[in-house]
Amino acid sequence: MAATLTGASSMVLFVLLGLVTATEAFDVPTLTFGEGFSHLFGNDNLIRSADDRSVRLTLNRYSGSGFISSDLYEHGFFSASIKLPKDYTAGVVVAFYTSNGDVFPDTHDELDFEFLGNVRGKDWRIQTNVYGNGSTTRGREERYLVPFDPTEEPHLYSILWTPDYIIFYIDDVPIREVVRSDAMGGDFPSKPMSVYATIWDGSSWATSYGRIKINYKYAPYVSEFSDLVLRGCRVDPIQQVDSADRCAEAVEELMSADYALLTPRKRAAMRRFRERYMIYSFCYDQHRYGNVTFPDCDYVSSEHSRFGEWGDNKFPPKEVRRARRRSRKPSAVDDQPSK
Numbered sequence: 001m002a003a004t005l006t007g008a009s010s011m012v013l014f015v016l017l018g019l020v021t022a023t024e025a026f027d028v029p030t031l032t033f034g035e036g037f038s039h040l041f042g043n044d045n046l047i048r049s050a051d052d053r054s055v056r057l058t059l060n061r062y063s064g065s066g067f068i069s070s071d072l073y074e075h076g077f078f079s080a081s082i083k084l085p086k087d088y089t090a091g092v093v094v095a096f097y098t099s100n101g102d103v104f105p106d107t108h109d110e111l112d113f114e115f116l117g118n119v120r121g122k123d124w125r126i127q128t129n130v131y132g133n134g135s136t137t138r139g140r141e142e143r144y145l146v147p148f149d150p151t152e153e154p155h156l157y158s159i160l161w162t163p164d165y166i167i168f169y170i171d172d173v174p175i176r177e178v179v180r181s182d183a184m185g186g187d188f189p190s191k192p193m194s195v196y197a198t199i200w201d202g203s204s205w206a207t208s209y210g211r212i213k214i215n216y217k218y219a220p221y222v223s224e225f226s227d228l229v230l231r232g233c234r235v236d237p238i239q240q241v242d243s244a245d246r247c248a249e250a251v252e253e254l255m256s257a258d259y260a261l262l263t264p265r266k267r268a269a270m271r272r273f274r275e276r277y278m279i280y281s282f283c284y285d286q287h288r289y290g291n292v293t294f295p296d297c298d299y300v301s302s303e304h305s306r307f308g309e310w311g312d313n314k315f316p317p318k319e320v321r322r323a324r325r326r327s328r329k330p331s332a333v334d335d336q337p338s339k
Helices: 007-017 182-187 248-255 264-277 301-306 318-328
Strands: 037-041 046-048 054-059 065-069 072-083 092-099 110-116 125-131 142-144 155-161 165-170 173-179 194-201 221-235 278-281
Touching (some): 046 065, 054 065, 072 092, 072 194, 072 248, 092 221, 125 165, 155 221, 194 221
Antiparallel strands (some): 046 054, 072 221, 092 194, 110 125, 125 142, 142 278, 165 173
């Protein structure tokens, strides 16, 4: 695994990839916490700043913490500047994601940024995922290293969700695009979702398939969220009959914004990022899916060779994955210390 880049070489790579500090990424209005979000779980482990424009989420041996958007959205652009915990962070998971699992527990949709901690001296890893219509057995995970230290300063992580495609951004660089097709069917997220941010104990799976557990000697683990953005069409989770027509104008505005347009320059930056930093793709995971092919995959021979061997970058057995999905929801279980 590559070491975190530092010094002059880091700055050169930032310029080459287009990765910049969060405040330079997109010209979009930000919200105060109270304007768009509410406390989800964690009691005093969520701390709002005096100006209400940033939030600290803490994980200790008693509880994680999280917040949720006050509304559900029918498509949208959602982002936050996130600074991750320092030092020994094995087993720690910070997440920024959209979901409707509380409204549709059996057919939920989800779009994830998950940040996976590690032992001291090893990089944090970033994971993206796409679920549609409860397709948890067909998770579309990708995993990446990052060309900067995400604990030194905040960087912007953004999710664009439209009726036709999904784009994940780090700062102003697109790192993943998922284009809807008829063959995907219900695997493409289509129902209104809320926006979440959480920090929690993922010892059962997050670091070396759960072989390395969280060590609360290094707690509290603190993540900081700022530059909060919620752009999309707010909908009522119960009365959704006319949401498509009512949201048409908002969706059109969304799809004409600069973050929705993948110019040749942006596509080149995305390709460079993926070639250098993607360390896992579901497209090539034959141990998990056999010879199943996914309609949203571009099968690139060089990538196939890179991910062809089973190794530490791959995902754990299904029983561990199931444990992970159960532990994702904030509950009384999440508030207990790891054994």
